[in-house]
Amino acid sequence: AQRVTQPEKLLSVFKGAPVELKCNYSYSGSPELFWYVQYSRQRLQLLLRHISRESIKGFTADLNKGETSFHLKKPFAQEEDSAMYYCALRGDSSYKLIFGSGTRLLVRP
Amino acid sequence: EAGVAQSPRYKIIEKRQSVAFWCNPISGHATLYWYQQILGQGPKLLIQFQNNGVVDDSQLPKDRFSAERLKGVDSTLKIQPAKLEDSAVYLCASSLNPGVAGELFFGEGSRLTVL
Numbered sequence: 001a002q003r004v005t006q007p008e009k010l011l012s013v014f015k016g017a018p019v020e021l022k023c024n025y026s027y028s029g030s031p032e033l034f035w036y037v038q039y040s041r042q043r044l045q046l047l048l049r050h051i052s053r054e055s056i057k058g059f060t061a062d063l064n065k066g067e068t069s070f071h072l073k074k075p076f077a078q079e080e081d082s083a084m085y086y087c088a089l090r091g092d093s094s095y096k097l098i099f100g101s102g103t104r105l106l107v108r109p
Numbered sequence: 110e111a112g113v114a115q116s117p118r119y120k121i122i123e124k125r126q127s128v129a130f131w132c133n134p135i136s137g138h139a140t141l142y143w144y145q146q147i148l149g150q151g152p153k154l155l156i157q158f159q160n161n162g163v164v165d166d167s168q169l170p171k172d173r174f175s176a177e178r179l180k181g182v183d184s185t186l187k188i189q190p191a192k193l194e195d196s197a198v199y200l201c202a203s204s205l206n207p208g209v210a211g212e213l214f215f216g217e218g219s220r221l222t223v224l
Contacts, residue, residue, distance in 0.1 A: 004151075036213075043112070044152070044200065044215040086151050095140075096165050097213060099151035 002027050004089050004100035012106045013077050021072040021103050023061075023087030033063055033070040034088040036099070044086070047072075057081070077107045111135065113216035115201050121222045127189035130219045134182070134203030140164075141178055142213065143186050144200040152200055158184065191223045 003026040013019055025031060035047040048056045050063040050070060061072045070087060087100040114133040122128050134141050139160050144152035155174065156166040160181040169176065173192070178184040188195055198220045202213040 006151075009149075043217055044202075046212045049212070096154055096157065097142075098154070099144075101149070101151045 002031075002089055002091050002096070002098045004087050004098055006085075006087055006100035006103050008103045009101070010104045010106065012108065014108050015079055016076050019072075019074045019077045019081070019105065019107075021085050021087075021105065023070045023072065023100060025068050025070065025087075025089050027068075027089060027091050029091055031063075032090045033061070034090070034097070035059070035061055035070075035072050036086045036088055038084040038086070040083070047085070077105075079107045079109055081105060082107045113201055113203055113214055115199075115216035115219050117219055118217065119220050119222075121224065122191055123224050124193055125190040127187065128191055128221060129188075130186045130199050130201075130221075132184045132186070132201030132216060134184070134201070135214055138203035138205050138214070139181070140204045140206065141184050142200075142202040142204075143176055143184070144202065146198045146200055146218070148197070155186070188221075191221075193223050196221055196223045 005024045007022055033050040036044050037047040038044045048054055059074045061070050063070050084102050084104050086102045089098050116131050120128055141158045143155045145155050146152045155169045156176045157164040158178040161178045174188055176186045198218040200218045201216045204213050
């Protein structure tokens with residue numbers, strides 16, 4: 001079964017501090033992993049996907065198959081990064097996108 | 110480019126009443142999804158359409174929920190009769206092709222409150 005776990009409901013940091021949003025997954029095949037973000041009063045939108053190995057708004061995420069993790073990182077948090085972040089998984093045998101429960105990131109000035 | 114449109118944005122009903130939500134996906138997007146997001150939880154997939162066919166409805170409570178996508182464009186999600194636990198935001202999303210990159214484009218959602 002596909003499962004995504006985000007252990008932290010809330011992560012609060014000060015501006016300029018490093019950020020790591022944790023995501024662990026359960027899937028026996030080859031997963032595709034994504035991070036979606038929802039800013040206040042905006043729609044849920046894609047932030048980044050592991051296959052692109054890209055950095056978006058200073059965020060990066062590396063798929064660690066050994067630890068079944070896909071943590072989202074940023075070296076220096078900005079106030080505008082405050083939002084809800086959802087990790088999502090899609091298995092190779094299905095196009096179903098499964099979301100974690102989300103982590104609220106609060107960046108304080 | 111116009112985004113995914115949903116209506117109504119808000120709906121308040123009493124339990125055992127019925128409600129319908131409408132979604133218009135981005136033009137040309139073959140895949141349409143309905144997600145249910147209960148407060149404090151992540152979105153849960155209810156049903157996924159590819160054009161006008163159902164790809165996955167394994168988590169749709171079929172005794173009370175129904176969805177259709179006539180002509181492979183707009184979609185309607187209906188709840189009849191509603192229960193208190195159906196209070197949630199119903200998100201519609203679309204994608205160009207589920208096998209390509211996996212990016213879903215979401216609507217603003219329809220917030221349902223069942224009293």
